[in-house]
Amino acid sequence: MNERMNEIGAFCEAYGNTIPNRILEYLMENEDLDFAVGDMAKELQISKPKAYEIIGGFEKKGYVKKSRIVSKTQLYALNKDDKRVKLFLKDFKECLRIVAEENSEKALCEDPLTYKEGDYILARVFLGKIDITQKMYGGA
Amino acid sequence: MNPSLKAIISLMLNKKIIGGKHIPEEKMLKSKTKWLQKEEYNEFEKEYRDTINNQLILKIKKRTGKGSDWHVSLNPRKLKELYEMIR
Numbered sequence: 001m002n003e004r005m006n007e008i009g010a011f012c013e014a015y016g017n018t019i020p021n022r023i024l025e026y027l028m029e030n031e032d033l034d035f036a037v038g039d040m041a042k043e044l045q046i047s048k049p050k051a052y053e054i055i056g057g058f059e060k061k062g063y064v065k066k067s068r069i070v071s072k073t074q075l076y077a078l079n080k081d082d083k084r085v086k087l088f089l090k091d092f093k094e095c096l097r098i099v100a101e102e103n104s105e106k107a108l109c110e111d112p113l114t115y116k117e118g119d120y121i122l123a124r125v126f127l128g129k130i131d132i133t134q135k136m137y138g139g140a
Numbered sequence: 141m142n143p144s145l146k147a148i149i150s151l152m153l154n155k156k157i158i159g160g161k162h163i164p165e166e167k168m169l170k171s172k173t174k175w176l177q178k179e180e181y182n183e184f185e186k187e188y189r190d191t192i193n194n195q196l197i198l199k200i201k202k203r204t205g206k207g208s209d210w211h212v213s214l215n216p217r218k219l220k221e222l223y224e225m226i227r
Contacts, residue, residue: 029147032147096226099154
């Protein structure tokens, strides 16, 4: 799990695999969800002091804000009102769109009218000894 | 849409956990639902079950060292739907 969770995401692939970028990516994955800095550090496999340092910097810049305290643990959430955060989110969504487009399987040719040369032919149609498959599907 | 479910789908899409690539369900759910209250968790569970029933997220039992665990991955045939959900 940790190996998989620690793999480079699409956002870091595009903008560089640095610790601040990885934290930013984590923040955008948890867009509407609050999180504890300790959990984030564990998931991203970075040291807690470094994570607190970067989150402190992000708080000063206005990227994150304190949300609530649960049993002495301070939770943080992404500040979606910030203009720069809106820009980051837009880029992150665009990265996800590209991943979705690249990985979605090509739709199979369900409608025979949309048959094109090079598509799969399920059955060939013969009229006597003449192969009329191409003619039936509107090919040359 | 439930924020935890949105976070799970975003993470899986960002890390390209699609089709044959999978991660353990339990650890994933724990990390994204740790700070939820009971009512919020119940709401999440309902939506999560619907997502699995609609085959947007695929759930497979995988052999591990000590036995077997449920693993999850995104359905490659429904990536566009998933993207629309989190947009």
